Amino acid sequence: MSTPAYRGLTWDHPRGYRALEAAAAIVAPTHGLSIAWDRHPLEGFESHPIADLAQRYDLIVLDHPHVGEAVAHDCLLPMEQVIGADAVAALEPAAIGPSLVSYRYGGQHWALPLDAASQVMAYAPARVGTPPQTWEEVNALASREPVALSLSGPHAALTFQSIVASLHAGGRPEERFVDPHTGREAYELMARLTGDATRARIDQNPIALLEALSNGEDIALVPLVYGYVNYARTGVAFADAPRGPVGIGSILGGTGVAVSRRCAVTDELRAHLLWLMSEEAQTAFIPAHEGQPALRAAWADRQVDAAWNGFYSSTRATLEAASLRPRHDGAIAFQTEASARLREGLLAQEPAATVLAGIEAAYTRHHTRGTET
Structure with a gap:
């Protein structure tokens, strides 16, 4: 049986790609799948039409102002369908600030909060x-x-x-x-x-x-x-x-990982997405690879904070109080x-x-x- 292979798109900054590429190289094979991540510049990430990207990629790293556009074009799968409603609900108290709720639109969530920023x-x-x-x-x-x-x-x-x-x-x-x-x-x-x-x-x-x-x-x-x-x-x-x-x-800024309708969701992919959102990945793997996690546990972790010169403790209150953009x-x-x-x-x-x-x-x-x- 062949290994499921996926193509993803993220943005061209170490915060945007290093953890994902490392996870694709180190962790994805243990989940029984292959992921190749392409990159586009910050300006493309901020403004490129999601429907166009969804025709070419299985996984798309996006930010929350794109969700209304994505729903209007019916180009993404709701996360309730991808990982299950219970798994999505479990992220609600775990995600920092409005990171998860920012991707909720029309009664469903259209991305998982991989990265948090404001x-x-x-x-x-x-x-x-x-x-x-x-x-x-x-x-x-x-x-x-x-x-x-x-x-x-x-x-x-x-x-x-x-x-x-x-x-x-x-x-x-x-x-x-x-x-x-x-x-x-x-x-x-x-x-x-x-x-x-x-x-x-x-x-x-x-x-x-x-x-x-x-x-x-x-x-x-x-x-x-x-x-x-x-x-x-x-x-x-x-x-x-x-x-x-x-x-x-x-x-609020930050990014979420979305799944396009062209993507064939397998158990292997589901396992990888759930791992990316796990406390293990968010407090250890992602910070170790220059990522900026989205779970409250990572932002409160003293070792993570010390490793990054107090960035998390110095800005956490802002992220907790952040407002959403029009979506x-x-x-x-x-x-x-x-x-x-x-x-x-x-x-x-x-x-x-x-x-x-x-x-x-x-x-x-x-x-x-x-x-x-």
Whole structure:
């Protein structure tokens, strides 16, 4: 009998591929299957149509804003069908923050939370010392050190949403993207931080920003950037996201592993997926191969935390408090358009009302009334 062979796609950063490739080489054969992992760049991971990928791959590493699109195109298998409803339910209390629930849409889960992340604070400890805890303290630091916002690609909208979450409790208002008053306050805060450091790095994605901090370039702090444990060993320090009046504001990132409808699910594949989500894999194998686990047990493990210079304990509260992005079919197109409009407005110093009106118009175009968000 031949060994089941699968083709998977993940993203081209050590956090995205090393643990999966090592598991394919070391563990998958013990489960009686073969997996070949391809990679695509971060920008492809953030925006490439899932339906297209599902035609070519059995396993797809994705993030939660894609689930509405995937359901609309009926291109993924629900995890209740792949590993069973009981196994999915068992992950609910085990997964950190909203990592599992972020993939629940239309009453089913469309990926397993392989990796957990949210926007956190990253800084150069030699320049910053004690990191700021509030947005007022971030503004004060920016008056004497180069502070850069993460605004490239979709990250302008994500930074905006994280700030909104720190200013206003209760989520998005019905049929709107943001409360007008809160949106204006968040935009004006971003405008104050769109100085020379932000403008010089307007096209740098989170990886490039963290590389700049790691290399000792002229940047002291990024108040909101997706946390990458890998850089905790290269001179970058991490802390919880800045607090506003209602506490920490951060938008969930991380990745899940999804199964396409072209995939023939076997017992061997099921065993491998369950192993990837096991406490054994999440607290030992994945961190040992530069991955960023999604189980709460791994984030609370003292040995894992010490091995990565306190990254997990320094940012855990942010991940537990993280909010979800829009996930409806059209969310990726909206995210792209809203980010472009925010960048344009911030660079041109446009008033908040003009920019926010454009964002709300985009949300209306890309969101069908009555659909899940």
